[in-house]
Amino acid sequence: MNAGRTARERVRAELTREITDIARRQLATDGAAGLSLRAVAREMGMVSSAIYRYFPSRDDLLTALIIDGYNALGEAVENADAARPREDHTGRWMAVCHAVRDWALAHPHEYALLYGSPVPGYKAPMDTVQAAVRDTAVYGRILSDAHRAGALRPPGGFPPVPGPFAGDAARVREVMPGVPDDVVARALAAWTGLFGWVSFELFGQFNSVVLDPGTAFDHAMRCHAALLGLPVADSSPVHGK
Amino acid sequence: MNAGRTARERVRAELTREITDIARRQLATDGAAGLSLRAVAREMGMVSSAIYRYFPSRDDLLTALIIDGYNALGEAVENADAARPREDHTGRWMAVCHAVRDWALAHPHEYALLYGSPVPGYKAPMDTVQAAVRDTAVYGRILSDAHRAGALRPPGGFPPVPGPFAGDAARVREVMPGVPDDVVARALAAWTGLFGWVSFELFGQFNSVVLDPGTAFDHAMRCHAALLGLPVADSSPVHGK
C-alpha cells in the first residue's frame, strides 16, 4: 500500500519476488545449472516469454540470486558477530567462522554460486560486489576493534611481510582501519583459509578422510585466530619442543 | 603395433583420445557448462550420436576430463617437488604451492572443474579419487620427510588439538606417516588455505582489492609453512611488539 505507487508496480514487485523465490527453490534443489526459466514460468502458470519482462536474461536472474545470497550470508555473519560481546574478539572471529560454515552447509548450492566456479561467461556486475563485502566488513571490524583495544599480539617467528605488499595492504586496510601490514597479510591468509575449508568440505574434497569436519574446523579456525594475534588458549607456552 | 592388438582397437583408442583433446580445448575456451557433445562431434566431422559409442554420456566425458586434470595437476606438483633437494622441506612446500597456483592460472577452467562447485547431479566416481590424491600425496611426503629429519618445530602459543580429532588425524596420517596430531591438524588448515587462496584469486574474489596476488600469495604460503613448523626466515624473534 506504500511501496509501489500504482497497482501495476505493486503486482510487478510481487511477481518479481515470486520469481526469485521459485528460482531460489529450484537452485536449492537442482543447483545453478538446473535453474530453468521455463520451469519457473511453468510453476507460476505463466508462459516462458513473460518472464523476460522481469528478468531480461537467465544471467540476470542468477545475478539477483547471487546478491540475495551475499546478503543472506552477510546477515548471518552480522548476527553471529553481534551476539558476542564487542571486546571478545576471538569469540567474534570464531562466531563468524561458524556462521559462514553453518550457512554454507544449510545452503550448499547458494554457497557454490557465490564461492564456487563462476558461471560460464558470467561477468559479475558491480551490484554484486557491494553485497559481497558485507561479511568481510564484519571481519575487518573485528580485527580493527582488536587492534584498537591492543589485543592483537601476532606471534613472532613468522616471515616478514614483503615490501611490494604495501599497496595491496592499504587497499585491504580500508575494511580494517589501523591494522598493521603484517596482520593484514595474515588476515588474507586466514580469510581464504576459512573459505577454503568450507569449500573443501562442501565440495567433497574431505570425503572419507575427514569424517568429523566440525571438530577439525573449529580447531583450524582457532589456529588462524592465533596466527592473527587474537588471544587463544595456548597449548604450550614455549617455542617448539 | 603394441598397445591395441587389433586395428579396430587402435583406431578406437585414437578416436577416444581425439574426443578428449577437443573436449579439453572446448573446456578451456567456454568452461564446463559450454562443453557440448554435438560441438565436439561437429569438430571431428562426426555425427553427434557416434560420440556415444565412446562416452555413454556427457558426464562420462566430464569424468575423463576430471581425471586428466587431477593427473596433470598432480604431475606438475610432483615435478615441482622433485626439482628441489629432498632436505629443503620449506622450499619443497613453497614449490608445491606455486605449482598449484601456476597450474590453476594456466588452466582456470580445469581447476574450476576440480576444485570449484561440483556439477549438478554429479556423483564423483571412484576413479577420480585415485587421481585426486596425487598432489596431497606429495604434500604428505614433504611433511613426513620434514618430521623424520627433525625439521618440524611447530611454534607454540597455538590452541591444543581437540581430543575427538584423533580419528581423523589417523586417517590423514596415512599420507603423512609419523606426523604428530597437532601438525596434522595444522596441515589441514594450510592445505585448505592454499586452495582457498587459489580459488579466491581465480574466481574473482580478490578483484580490485588485491592487485598483486603473487606477492601476497608467496607470503601467505610462507606463513602457513611457519605454522606447520617448517623453518622460515623470522621477522622478529620475540613475541608480539
Place this chain on the structure above:
DNA sequence: GAAAAGAGAGAGCACTGCTCTTGACGATCT
C-alpha cells in the same frame, strides 16, 4: 477520452543431451 506504456500469449529459431533404428564394414569362426 485519447495516447502511451506495460503486460501476457503464442509461435518460432537455434541449440542441447540422448535414444532408436538402419545399413555397412571388419574381425572371427567353421
Place this chain on the structure above:
DNA sequence: AGATCGTCAAGAGCAGTGCTCTCTCTTTTC
C-alpha cells in the same frame, strides 16, 4: 572361402533449453 556376429557411423527424432518477435489486451498517463 563363406557365413556370422560385433562394432561402428549415420540419420531421424524426442524433449527440453534460452531467447526473440509479433500480436493483443489492459493499465497508466496526459
